[in-house]
Amino acid sequence: MTTDPLYLVHEAALSVMRRKPRALARALEFAAEEVEPVPDLDEAYFRARLGQGSAGDPLLILWRGALSAWDVDTEPVWTDRPARTWERRAALYGVLGVDDGTAKLLDAVAPVATEAGPTVISDDFTPWYDPKRAGWYWPAYRRLLIESKRWKPESVAALDEATTRVVERLADPTAAEAYQSKGLVVGYVQSGKTANFTGVVAKAMDAGYRLVIVLGGTLNLLRGQTQRRLDMELVGEENILRGRDRDDPAVWEDLDYGDDREWHEGRFLRHGCLPSLMGAFDIERLTTRDDDYKRLRAGISALDFEKTRPEYPLYHPDNLHASKARLMVVKKNKAVLTKLLKDLGKIHTPLDQIPVLIVDDESDQASVNTSNPKKWRDGQADRTAINGLLAQLLARLPRAQYVGYTATPFANVFIDPSDAVDIFPKDFIISLQRPDGYMGVRDFHDLDSDVPVEARTIANSQEAAHVRGVELSDDLDDTWLQQALDMYVLSGAVKLYREAHNPALGDGYFRHHTMLVHESVRVAEHRELSHRLTKLWYDSAYTGSQGHARLRALFDRDMRPVSEFHAAGQPTPTSFDELIPCLGPVIVRVGGDGNPVITVNGDADVEKGTADFDKRPIWKILVGGTKLSRGFTVEGLTVTYYRRTTAQADTLMQMGRWFGFRHGYRDLVRLYIGRSEAFGTKTVDLYDAFEAICRDEEVFRGELHRYAESVDGRPQVTPAQVPPLVAQHLPWLRPTGVNKMYNAELVEIRSPGEPIEPTAYPEKPKDKAHNTQLWRPFLDRLGAQVEFTYVNDVTASTRPFLARTAVVSHDELLSVLEQSRWWDPSRFEPHLAYLRSLDASQIADWVLLVPSQTATGALQASVGGSVPLSLARRRRRRPPLFGAVSESFHRQTPKRIAGLAVPGPDPAAEALRGPGRGALVLYPVVEADSASAARELVRADGSIRPEDLVMGFLMVPPPSAEGTGPARVRFRARNSEKAGQAVVDVDGAGR
Known part of the structure; x- marks a missing residue:
């Protein structure tokens, strides 16, 4: 933390102006009374400091964060100017009383982020959450994002707003009457949804939620990734150590992060001491990075909550805010959830007094009930295993709030809301905006490009720059696989070249460099493919003249031309000869240990550290299927070779591991994807299929945004009316494997000033x-x-x-x-x-x-x-x-x-x-x-x-x-007898 007096005075002044800005000069004078020595408070000096400071100057970061927060505040008490506008900013400068020179400088270093905030489809809720009450864990997380993760202040402000939209729709944890809110947050594939739910957990804990259950996917590797992320960015060192000495080697043996490089580098959040010693509350972990939830070894008392006022229920503020929070990250696994349910039945604290937050990552996987409703007996739902356990969990915890996170929401919005203990998002659906720096569908597809197809080049076409179509008539023909492998080697060499020639990156910036090969979900086929790739690697002659000739040709016809237009200022060699010194280190990093290929089709592959990106640098070729298709982040992914077809859009979408953040190497990313693949009796173009489902997703988000605005204080669309907004561009590619259909039927869509373009023209x-x-x-x-x-x-x-x-x-x-x-x-x-x-x-x-x-x-x-x-x-x-x-x-x-x-x-x-x-x-x-x-x-x-x-x-x-x-949209129920339900049986009345 900086000791700069000017920074400390401005930090103190801005902290008291979070809710309502006021005259800056007076606020600085008041704050300066607590700072020694007193800095120069002249506005010209402040302006000079901002003008001379680097991008990492703490004072500049402080002001960018404050301005962004005021810009996006949706319920300001000091102005009626709309959020995210220059009009709001001008009004702010008037309140602060800064001169025109300062205002112009602040505008230059912190422009108004005019992009729209999250889209919210919500039923009515009772306001209770005050985001201006900072708490403890949210400010700590926010500080870590800015200082350690180097997030832009406007990105932090956007996260602040999006997480508030979620938390305010949960029930008040101190309310006398229990209420169970259920919602869904829709992000993008590999777009940072974890950052959002980490922020939600931080704010929810600060507000009083004392048991947080994070459902971290269905695999150990996903659960472990999520646990580590929360421990690193939310829980913090002190809560993990619980008074033990972090530098004691004896502690390392018992510590789950004893072998973690970033732990020893001090990259985990630090509070300074146990939060409870500074008037806050501690977090007790009931799971660790390596251990899922088990029958409580420390005794069932670990789930019993402290009461400073025994005469009051736990949810009374006097008890709630003095109690420790409990955090567990668990797999969606029958045995694990059964253990948890048994333990909850034994604790002394009445379950109806515990404010609980359940965060369900990848909520469309395993959580949704996929049993056939035609087989339900006596109107009782016949549930699949995980859905049944979740239903029991929600039934036992009346104060539990459920928030699902997914990039493919179609299965969730087709859940029947009349099933009171199911997870239909009855209270809210929030669609997050595409984050800054994210490489997604529009970076691989020329959606709505105004450039004619025949005129598209690597300069004006995302497809031409990043996508290489694979059209194979013979599965054993490795021509395209060889080219993908060569591109992986070349891109690795360019990464090393950039480390050496860009001081902003520096040595070791590209800690991971990976290639993903996905052809099948079958384990036996993974082994065969791994053998093929390993042989291909050693037959490629990368250190000899034959290999160099092949790489040179690929560099000249593909890599250099693309980087010329898309390198975004990153240093790139102008000839293959400049790259030759970097090839040897790439070959050693990938295959020097005799294992250039990693097969990831079981949890053991991560548990042994083989594919654990947290434990070691990984420069490898990964072969896998389902284990790599959901939630698991393949770090450093640069080249993808993808040839697998599915009949469900959400499954196909989740395979898109090539989406994500590619800082410093966007131009090197390549997707080798099947353009002519057999699927049943049809021949399928995988690339076109991806484009179709991406259009479905964009249409769905667009429809949510279109109808999110309330009319006369009421939402135009409620969550139960969302299913008809799900589009489907390919009839053979279903939005999801749902076996029920929506009950709300669109009657009218009004589109003043908006294009209407039909698609269902007749065939006969x-x-x-x-x-x-x-x-x-x-x-x-x-x-x-x-x-x-x-x-x-x-x-x-x-x-x-x-x-x-x-x-x-x-x-x-x-x-x-x-x-x-x-x-x-x-x-x-x-x-x-x-x-x-x-x-x-x-x-x-x-x-x-x-x-x-x-x-x-x-x-x-x-x-x-x-x-x-x-x-x-x-x-x-x-x-x-x-x-x-x-x-x-x-x-x-x-x-x-x-x-x-x-x-x-x-x-x-x-x-x-x-x-x-x-x-x-x-x-x-x-x-x-x-x-x-x-x-x-x-x-x-x-x-x-x-x-x-x-x-x-x-x-x-x-x-x-x-x-x-x-209202711009009007609905009616297909089955009026079930008007409150979102879905009905396909063969039911009205269908």
């Missing part, structure tokens, strides 16, 4: 012909070609395109849509209900645009005697659903015509604007796998049959088209 030729004939009269109204302009909002570059236009009335368009046929009418019906509800004051007419393709070889045809129109070639992702039919660079124009603010200028679109006017882009679509197949559909006279067209469209209603009532 007669239905396609019917729709084409409906649109046919509009085609005769199309005028001459008009040039519109697309403006890239990042680069400001422009791209013109031509389109024919016409104006149609709302009633005319509605008539066409009312008569249109669909593969599944229910998918468009909620939008149609909205369009029906609009009156003349909200919508007048629509501009119809039919874009013209100008690329070489663009296909045109006449539709029933119309002028020649450009045909868009599309294919269904998997029948019967399309993905997006519209082109990304066409989407600005209808928004502009509808009256939305988009980058400009586009004079042609501006000229078409009008009051109450919407816009619709129509695409005559042909379904063909190739350009030649599409050309065959155009007849000799230049026409095309109506049954060969899908009339796809994107429509944007004007912002004035609000519809009726304030």
Whole structure:
């Protein structure tokens, strides 16, 4: 901790202004009375210090944290300016009374984080939690993140806000009446969900929760990872040692971290002494890194809670805040949870007095009841093992709060909420924002890219930069596997090169460097693959001329070009010759011990330290299946070779270990993924499947965000109404293995100013012909070609395109849509209900645009005697659903015509604007796998049959088209007798 007097004065001043900022000069004068020597408090001196300080200057970090906290505070008592805005910041400077020079400097070193906060879908709750009451463990965790983990203050402020949104929706631990809150937090795969629930646990303990049960996955390796993380960042050294000398070698033998490098380096949180000696409370661990929950060796009293006032219940504040907190991290294992339940039945403290927090990591795995409801007897749930034990745990602990964490929430939102002791998130669903520095779906897929496919390069395409498609006809052909292995060696050499040439990284920065190979879940196949890889490693001749020639070619055609555009300032060799000195150390680190490959398909692989990233540096090739597919973080993962198919989206999504944080080596990351894999009787493109489920996830998050805003003090959507918002882009790829279906049915979705793009167009030729004939009269109204302009909002570059236009009335368009046929009418019906509800004051007419393709070889045809129109070639992702039919660079124009603010200028679109006017882009679509197949559909006279067209469209209603009532979404129950349930049996009433 710094002893700088100026820092100490500012820290003291800011600490009393956490809730309400005030005049800074007076606050500093008051704080200076406790500091010796008194520093110079002149504002010019403060400004000079900030201007001269480095990024790690404690004073700068202190102010960035304070500003971020004021920026994101959603319930400020000092201003009505909205959070995350420069208006809020300006108001703050006015309250602080700083001059313009100081304000400009603070803006430069700590810009306002304008990104949205977490999305919250919540039922009503009784406010009780005061986040301004700092407590003990949350401030300690926050300090560790800033000082040791080097988190950006704005990231810490975002975590502060997100964790508060969770904790405030739990029940008040001191309330006389017990209440059991249940919620779900949705993060991203390998995105730092543990940091969020660590913060939630810290705040919950500070607020009075005294028994915290963390369900750390189904594997020892996951449980151990979670235990260590909590011990390191929350529990702290003093609570672990319990008065023992950390430097005594005799203690190391009995200490679970005696062999942990970061323990001996002082990287674990330190409180200074036992928190109870400083007026706080201690944490007693009931599990350790190496030991899951066992029958309590220290006696059952370890679960008995102290009472300073025996006449009051434990939850009385006088008792609660003086009692130790108990923490256990347990596997979702039948034997372990059974032991815990037995012990709870023996303690003296009444269970209905204990405020309990249950945090369920990977809550969609094992926790959800997957038994078939058709087999339940007498209305009683027939539960799977873990779900049944969780139900017992919740039933025995009336004050237990349940918070599930997952990146794949679909199984959780399909749980039946009428089952009172199940884990349906009846109280809240919180979707976390994508964290800064995270490498996720948009870093591997060109979602909605405005760059034409034929023009995509490693400079403008994430797929081209990071993804290498594997198309194998023979599983024993190791051509692609060899290339992946070579890329792993090259990327390791570049990491060592960067350590040597970037002082900010330094020696040892890349402690781990791994490659993951995943082809199967079968243990026997893992062994065979490990043998193949080991042989391939030693046959690769990495120290000889043959190996160097292969590496040089790969460096020149792949690594160097990608790093040239994506290295983000990291030093990168310009030639392979510069990299040669780094190759030898890579070969030694990976294979010097004779074991370049690690097979991870059992807990023993971690328990022996083979794949324990906490115990030793690991530069290895990992082969595995399920053990590496959920929760377990593969540190330093740079190259992934993935060839495994599944029929469930959440399972496939969890396999995406290549998602995560890749500080200092984003440009080196490569994904070798199957592009043509056998799955049952089908051939599946794994990369496309990943893109489809990623779109599902993005749509789901987007829908949550869209309806999270409350209307008239009430949420537009409650957790029970969330299931219909789950999308499914691939019919063969189910959102989850659920065997029940949702009961809430979407009736209306209002979309003023928002694009509507259907996907469930008909498959039958007669239905396609019917729709084409409906649109046919509009085609005769199309005028001459008009040039519109697309403006890239990042680069400001422009791209013109031509389109024919016409104006149609709302009633005319509605008539066409009312008569249109669909593969599944229910998918468009909620939008149609909205369009029906609009009156003349909200919508007048629509501009119809039919874009013209100008690329070489663009296909045109006449539709029933119309002028020649450009045909868009599309294919269904998997029948019967399309993905997006519209082109990304066409989407600005209808928004502009509808009256939305988009980058400009586009004079042609501006000229078409009008009051109450919407816009619709129509695409005559042909379904063909190739350009030649599409050309065959155009007849000799230049026409095309109506049954060969899908009339796809994107429509944007004007912002004035609000519809009726304030809520944007309306539901009804499929089975009105079970209106309160989120799900009903597939074959039940109303289905």
